[in-house]
Amino acid sequence: MTARPTGLPTFGQRFLERSEEFGQLCVGMDPHVGILEAWGLKADVAGLEEFSKTCVEAFADVACVVKPQVAFYEQFGSAGLAVLERSISELRKAGVLVIADAKRGDIGSTMAGYARAWLDPESPLCSDAVTVSPWLGFDSLRPVIDLGERYGRGVIVLAATSNPEARSLQRSFFDDTDTNLAQYIVDRVAAENAQHSGAGNLGVVVGATLAEPPRLDQVGGMVLMPGVGAQGGTMDDVRRIAGGDQTASLVSPNVSRGVLRAGPNPADLRNAVAEQAATLRL
Numbered sequence: 001m002t003a004r005p006t007g008l009p010t011f012g013q014r015f016l017e018r019s020e021e022f023g024q025l026c027v028g029m030d031p032h033v034g035i036l037e038a039w040g041l042k043a044d045v046a047g048l049e050e051f052s053k054t055c056v057e058a059f060a061d062v063a064c065v066v067k068p069q070v071a072f073y074e075q076f077g078s079a080g081l082a083v084l085e086r087s088i089s090e091l092r093k094a095g096v097l098v099i100a101d102a103k104r105g106d107i108g109s110t111m112a113g114y115a116r117a118w119l120d121p122e123s124p125l126c127s128d129a130v131t132v133s134p135w136l137g138f139d140s141l142r143p144v145i146d147l148g149e150r151y152g153r154g155v156i157v158l159a160a161t162s163n164p165e166a167r168s169l170q171r172s173f174f175d176d177t178d179t180n181l182a183q184y185i186v187d188r189v190a191a192e193n194a195q196h197s198g199a200g201n202l203g204v205v206v207g208a209t210l211a212e213p214p215r216l217d218q219v220g221g222m223v224l225m226p227g228v229g230a231q232g233g234t235m236d237d238v239r240r241i242a243g244g245d246q247t248a249s250l251v252s253p254n255v256s257r258g259v260l261r262a263g264p265n266p267a268d269l270r271n272a273v274a275e276q277a278a279t280l281r282l
Helices: 011-022 033-038 045-059 077-093 108-119 138-151 164-170 181-193 235-242 266-279
Strands: 026-029 065-068 097-104 129-132 154-160 202-206 223-225 251-255
Touching: 011 097, 011 154, 026 045, 033 045, 045 077, 045 266, 065 077, 077 097, 097 108, 097 154, 108 129, 108 138, 129 138, 138 154, 138 181, 154 164, 154 181, 164 181, 181 202, 223 235, 235 251
Parallel strands: 026 065, 026 251, 065 097, 097 129, 129 154, 154 202, 202 223, 223 251
Antiparallel strands: none
16 A cells, blocks of 8 residues: 555545535536437537537536546547547636546556556646556556555546446456455455545445445445436435445445436536436435
């Protein structure tokens, strides 16, 4: 484990502070073809730019967390990444916590490169947090964990995702024990966060649609919870999976379609964020 610099707030602490005013909602910023067309935009860089500008305008004053889906920007090459850079920068200047939904996972120097891309203050893509995949081994995440600790950035680890096809892998048992892989990931995150007196920099992704979720009572960091709304997850599911009050305060239910379908008018989007945040407050 790597100690964070004295006095630097963790990502978890910053989430708790901002959520007191804006609620715990994470707004998914997902410019897929369907939503661009629904907004009357073309599925090209110009449409991506207009979508992103509208989202930044709408979310800046009302959202706790915004999570751009990186793939929808990468598909347009350098021009798309330039749009993402501007969007991240403008949202962060407004005080919004930005999670880059990149789901990166690799080893050694390659993972260190991903860490610098998304968490280093000198990077044009620098975000408050990034999603990562542990499936090359939890310890393969060490470069991004260390950089997150250095700068107080979040590292949100895929643990028990909401897509049904993941369950056969994530519920497999670990090394002939009675601990499945999802629980193992949660427990490793909890161990990293234990060095902090409050919420730490690491978090987990745990879907709201899971019938048998991992235990989260000791996780000590953000629980990013997709699957609410369009995928069938309810607030009862969120509360059931969150468990006690301490973990509940760290849960960030993610909603994308439930907000974006209110567009493209910024005022309507703003109202949708406020309504969802009020509904999903724990």
